[in-house]
Structures are given as structure tokens and as C-alpha cells.
Amino acid sequence: MVKKVSIIPAKPIAVIKGLAKETKKRVCAYCRISTDTDEQLSSYEAQVTYYEDYIRKRPDWEYAGIYADEGITGTNTKYRAQFNRMIEDAMAGQFNMIITKSISRFARNTLDCLKYVRILKEEGIGVYFEKENIDTMDSKGEVLLTILSSLAQDESRSISENSRWGIVRRFQQGKVRVNHKKFMGYDKDENGELIINEQQTKIVRRIFKEYLEGKSADKIAAGLTKDGILTATGKKKWHPTVITKMLKNEKYCGDALLQKTITVDFLTHKRVKNEGQAPQYYVENSHPAIISKEIFEAVQKEIKRRSELRGFGDKERRTKHSSKYPFSGKIFSSSCGAVYRRKRWGPTNKYKKYVWNCRTRDEEGSKVCSMKAVDEEKLKEAFVRVANKVIKDSDGFIKKMIDNIQKVLNENRNEVKLETIDSKLAELRE
Incomplete structure (x- = not known):
């Protein structure tokens, strides 16, 4: 049965x-x-x-x-x-x-x-x-x-x-994982290793070259958009923030900084920038380089120089309105080197006036910086006098400017081609 x-x-x-x-x-x-x-x-x-x-x-x-x-x-x-x-x-x-x-x-x-x-x-x-x-x-x-x-x-x-333990273990072993689909200049081979995309490499090198030649991230982005060059994700419009991130990305010189961000909450998966909360791992020569280390370092120095010139050297003390007024980011203290900023003086509209004061003196007092505030009207008058002087002696002014440009460019001779320098000087003489 x-x-x-x-x-x-x-x-x-x-x-x-x-x-x-x-x-x-x-x-x-x-x-x-x-x-x-x-x-x-x-x-x-x-x-x-x-x-x-x-x-x-x-x-x-x-x-x-x-x-x-x-x-x-x-x-x-x-x-x-x-x-x-x-x-x-x-x-x-x-x-x-x-x-x-x-x-x-x-x-x-x-x-x-x-x-x-x-x-x-x-x-x-x-x-x-x-x-x-x-x-x-x-x-x-x-x-x-x-x-x-x-x-x-x-x-x-x-x-x-x-x-997380597995990820950190990979970091310690120097294993680099990159989303190459969003990473201009690279592809992956059949083994998952980064390889250079020759066509996109030209774009990356152009960006670094133009920045060392003096162009801003805005102008570089505008130029790429105008020339019809697509971004890494296939978009037609380039944004300055993308250019800035590329210029600061150490992966273009063949290295990789790992654990730039960390997850602070396993429930929400919120990630924040790693500013010392966890170890970071710097892997040298982890993959083929598109930019030489010399050029990459030159770009980092130039980024820092421009940042300090605008009064942005200290990340935690950046000025709120860096280009709101004509003199913003252009006046510096001869005592401490900090940028001047605009302030209103006077309790009422009848007696109000605007002055430019050293940021350090304003925040930390006269013991730190001895430079006093400057009346905005006097600054305008001084600017007009200098402008008139330049107009009267334009040849002498241009010569001094060319000499200064030549001096700066000579310091970066290894990074910038001489023919580029000559063409820029020719443009200034015209």
C-alpha cells in the first residue's frame, strides 16, 4: 500500500x-x-x-x-x-x-x-x-x-x-576601487584594473594645463562646454565645481587617498568628510598616471596661492562676501596679511559711512594687527589717482606687468610650455 x-x-x-x-x-x-x-x-x-x-x-x-x-x-x-x-x-x-x-x-x-x-x-x-x-x-x-x-x-x-571591517582591510592592503564611469580619463580592463582612456586623457591634461596658464575653473568649464566636449557622465555642460574637484584629485597623478569620507550612522547611511575622525590611507603609484606628480603639485600650490590671495587661506575663516564689493578681496593688511572687509560706521543713516577694516583686527583686536580702518571714499579717490597714473604712463605700466608675469611663469617653466608663455606675452603687447 x-x-x-x-x-x-x-x-x-x-x-x-x-x-x-x-x-x-x-x-x-x-x-x-x-x-x-x-x-x-x-x-x-x-x-x-x-x-x-x-x-x-x-x-x-x-x-x-x-x-x-x-x-x-x-x-x-x-x-x-x-x-x-x-x-x-x-x-x-x-x-x-x-x-x-x-x-x-x-x-x-x-x-x-x-x-x-x-x-x-x-x-x-x-x-x-x-x-x-x-x-x-x-x-x-x-x-x-x-x-x-x-x-x-x-x-x-x-x-x-x-x-566596514572588510573595507578597511582593503584600504590597508592598498586596494583601490574607483567608479570609472564617473572618473574622467580612465576605463577598466577585464581584471577590473584602471587603464587610461586615451581620448579622455587629452581633456584631463587640457584642464590642468589651462589652470597653470592662469585660467579659472569657471573659464575652463565654459571653454569645454563651448567646444562641445562631454563630461565623464556624458553631460554637455561643465560646472566649475567639477573642474575644481578634478584639479584636486590625486588619482590623476597615479596615487589614491582612501577613506576620504566615513559613514557616521549605519541606519541612515549618512556620510561625512573624514577630517581626522578615522585613519586615511595614501597609496602611491596605485594605477597609471595621467598627470605628472610635478604638475599636480604645481596645481595644488597654485590653488593655495589663489585661495590666499582672495583671503580664503584659512578654511574656517572664509569671508562671507568675497566679491560683493569692488574692493572685496583686493585690500590686505601690511601688518598681518589678512584681507580687509567692508563695515558700516555710524548709528543712524544721517551719520553713516562705510570703512574697510582688517579682518584680524576686527575679530581679535589691535594687539594682533595695528592697521586702522580706511574710509571707503578715500579708497575710491586713491583708486582714481592710480588709474589716471596708469593711463598717462601705459607703456611703463605694461612693461612692469609683463616683467612680473615673466617672473612668475619662469618659476613654472617645467610645467608650462615656453611657446604658451610667448603667445601670452604677445597678446599683452598688442
């Missing part, structure tokens, strides 16, 4: 209690997997099939659909589109019960888990966690849920820490 086996489904007490008040419930399911590997994608498909069959087989349940997030992190509900849509549909009254595999599938964040459970409960919508056998409509449900969701959050923290 052939054996015949029949399955008698279990009857979780929590589910029975949750259904006792209503003969038929509109039930949906929520499922999620953490990554997009083939194995877990199969798990994802299996979950969808399982819950659809599970709901449809119950005569006292009405199938209300499946909400499934594929390959999304569970620590923060912000990035789960299907989860958020499910909550919206719940508020619209489309169902009155949610089934999910476990607390960790619903949320690994205790606060999020309890928040949404309570919101749903207020609307008369229960959540049944199959693995833990918890029905949130049950009186004991929330107590158990609080304990178990806290454990789920600890699990998520542990996973995050293990992942």
Missing part, C-alpha cells in the same frame, strides 16, 4: 486571534531581500510565489497583492519604494492585514519598525510576523515586537561593522 501524507497546516494562536473579529480579511504580503545575487534573487521570487499561494489558499482571506523590494537595504525605510507604497495603500484602506516573513524583513531599525506598526494599528491594520509568530493586533504583540526588533537592529549593526 502506498503511503499517503497530508499536511495539516499549523494554526498560530496570534493569527487566529487577529481573525476572530472579522470573517474575511483583505491581506497583502511584504517581502524583501538584501542583495542582488542570483541565489538571493531566487529567494526573492520564491517569497513572492509563496505568499501569493499562502494568501489565496485561505478562504477567510482576500488577496490584496504583494509588495516586494528587491536588493534594497533594510536599515532605512526611506529607500524602499514598495514598502512606502504599501504604507500609503494601507492608509487608503486597500487592505487590513500585512504578512511578512520576519521582523528583519520588515525593518532592522527599531524606531521605524515600531513607528509603522503603531501607525498601522491605529488604522486597524495588523502586521503578522511569520517567523516570530507575532500579531501586532494582539495585546502582547508590541512588547515582543520591541524586544525582537531591537535584536534585529543589533544584527544590522553587526553586519554593518563586519562590512
